[in-house]
Amino acid sequence: MELAELAIKKALTLGATEAEAYVQKVRRIWIEFADKIDSFKVIESIGMGLRVAINRKLAVHSTSILSEREVEEAAEKAVKIARVAPEDSYWQHLNKEFGKSPVQRYFDDKLEAIEYNQIIGELTAAIDRMREYDSRVRPTRGMLMASISNTTILNSYGEGNERKETHVSAWVRAKAEELGEKSTGTEHRETRFWNELNLEEMAVSAAEKSVKFLKAKPIKSQKIPVIVRNQVFASILGVVLSGPITADWVQKGRSPLSNKLEMQVAAQKISIVDDGTLQGGWRTRPFDDEGHPTQRTAIIENGILKNYLYDSYTALKDNVKSTGNAFRGRYWMPPQPSPTNLMLEAGDVSPEEMIEETKGGVFIEETIGEWLSNPISGNLNATITHGYLIENGELTTPVKGIVMSGNLYEILKDGIELIGNDLRNNMQNYSPTVKLKEITIAGK
Amino acid sequence: MEIEEEMEKIIREAVNLGVSYVDVRYQQYDYELITVENRALKSYSSRKLSGMGIRVAINGAVGYASTCDLTYAALKRTLENAVKAAKSIRKEEKQPFKAEVNRVEMNSPYKIDPLSVSPEEKVSAALDANKAAWIDEKIKSAITRLGLSKDHRIFMSSEGSRVATETTMIGLMHESIAKSNGIMERVPYQESKCAGYEFVESMDLNKFTADISKLAVEAVKSKTPPAGTYTAVVDPNVIGLLLHEAFGHASEGDLVSTRESVLYGKIGSQVASEHVTIIDEGVVEGGYFCPFDDEGVKKKKTVVVENGILKSYLHHRSSAHQFNVDSTGNGRAQDFENLPIVRQTNYYMEPRDYKFEELIEDIDFGIYVRGKGATGGQVEVGMGTFTFGVGPSKIIRNGELAETVRGVVVSGFILETLKTIDAVGEDLTIRTSIFGGCGKMGQTVRVGFGGPHVRVREMTVGGR
8 A cells, every 4th residue: 555655656746647556466376186286376466557647648557566666666667658658638537436335245254264275175075076976087177266366546536445355266177088989078167255166066067078978979060049058158248248338349439339329239138237246246346446336237228228338538538427347457457448247137947948948959068269259240159069969858969069150249139039047157257048049050 | 696596595495495396487577568549549558577486396296386575585485385385285206307407598689679669669650550550431440559578587496407588579469440331340460579679660560550451341341151161271370370279289298198188199190191290399480489498498399290190299397207208398387476387389380392372273162261360269179179260261263262251260170170181381481479379277378380371171161
């Protein structure tokens, strides 16, 4: 806190008209494992991101060297860059609306006190469970991460905010082998609490999947109804929509959702929200990365586009209020509007019911490469590494190695037949399982 | 140097604590990124990062800890964290690190230190380049980035190694978005080099961005290809991306030792057609400068595949130990906060003797897959499936290049795809990038990749 104040004071002395310091201290445990534990890392990092303005000229500089001398030098460098920066005619001022929204469940007290031995014990047990599951299965790779972070934001308007957060995530992969056939099964979970991870359950589920897919084969190219599992659809939504729903993309003319507020952009049954206050959400926090309180914002309500996501810069430019969506990936990145927890609101059909009422189709369990989808055109492309044929209301043959393509904007308009009741997250993206009327599959 | 004395002290301290091996890595990293969007400076960010990572091995168990605080008290606490982490893992194995002791210092060459060029000059270069991209009313958005970095690393170990390297890098990236009849198409492209500011001075920046805009306009007017299996001619960008992602990762020793890779147990077998020779090399023209890895091991020229036969995996010290071979110098870490894992350096296919015209002349209907404007790729190493979003490409009809197609995604099983390569071009282009790099297990490192033009008999193309 003192160094943040020092940096701001120094910048103002050197001629800055505004200054903001963002200090992030993170303590992270990172374990990599396969059939045994490969490595155990303890990472302590601290850094300061400094944003200064000289009237309408802006600069960002950051440093991980937090000594008084370096902090002063950082302020000097930031001011030096700001001097040569061209004027940003839209710049008004740094965030002045500080505050905290009353959010819950974003810090795990237990994680702070947990012993390394307990973590290793639970992890080893999970790896053993995977091996015991079936003689054809081996644990081939996994990662476990737990972090505690402290974030302090201070600016020259005398405002400040501080928050403490925890994040826990894990990823496991099992490989099954039999008579030259090979297959894998993957599970991942991202949560805020150690107790919600349940490594054993993840290990068993990955093992189960790997065995089921030993006989998986590609299928012929065709147009076919598909059911997309919650975490997979969450990832697709995140890849395609995260940019276009921000005011930043809209103001720059990059977003296909520009000029569409209050218009029908999706079917009536579709509602999508951004909720920074979601209990226990992956990006839940009381205030955003400029110190502005977070909130729940309707993006698409019953098919109608209601709002874009704003940080203070884009909000001042449009003369509206910030939605509390300023986000910095790490301390050295300047804030940009970005979703907090992006969510397709759940419906009331269970995945089992969806399968039952499907005569012929594909159930998509896992994909890779969905992040290659194009947010601007909405073109979806993902390789289905794990899927099942649906025949007469039942999951039958496992399939792999086929490419699904389509267009998310068209899918949102009239491609979604059913919305599930089983909301789950893939990092900050939340979705239930959905059934799509028809999608193109490229296979053999 | 003060920092090296501290590193030596920590090594002595660790040995006193009874560890069987310790290495200490110091890094100072400077980075600047200038972003111009739609003719205006969007941001100028600059970053300085420094810190130290300590790796210890106790009875084969590895513990690692890092810190940004370089005071001796903090380093000592970090060492204790590493020891505590190692001790929490019970493992009964011998020394996992096969020794290679080097004492050397190597810097990538440059003429003009990009960090010393005035901010004003760098901003104006990026602004001018961006302005040149507005060649057509269909261009709706244009983003130009100028990036530069200096990465200084020192590696010291209880075996007596001391390896210091410094890599200076610079690059320009541009993305144009064109819109026409409700269709939007985005074309990103970049040029980077391990060099100084002289690289930017030598580039025709205006032509660089205008060409990208031209391609975006051409793409937005074009159609997506019908989905299906094609005979494809693949350009050096795409063959590099394909080899790096779909084959390179599968050849990484740590993924092989867990049997996660499709290449497990395949040394000496035919994994590609006889026309295919694949190399990983630390220092090559156009590539990333990586003479030593982050375990102090020299990165030599590794022949991974020779005439279609798998010859070698890539190794860091611990995977080399498991395979009872020498490390190939591929133990690389993103930064001091990460442990080295097996990573490629510059991964490429060796050229043969076909001219481009010869590659396409007998194709009745096929596709010329191009990398300019590619959005990336991903692979499942366990099954060898890959999927890549490539740039605007061209249909090949009756042995000639025909119309442009957009939204092309290629996919397949790598071992099948490489076996259908039946002709390899005589050209060779290797590229690197300062804008991002290759991600694996949460770490991003800079890499280089490339090759010649290559003909693939069967390639799955997804489209609509």
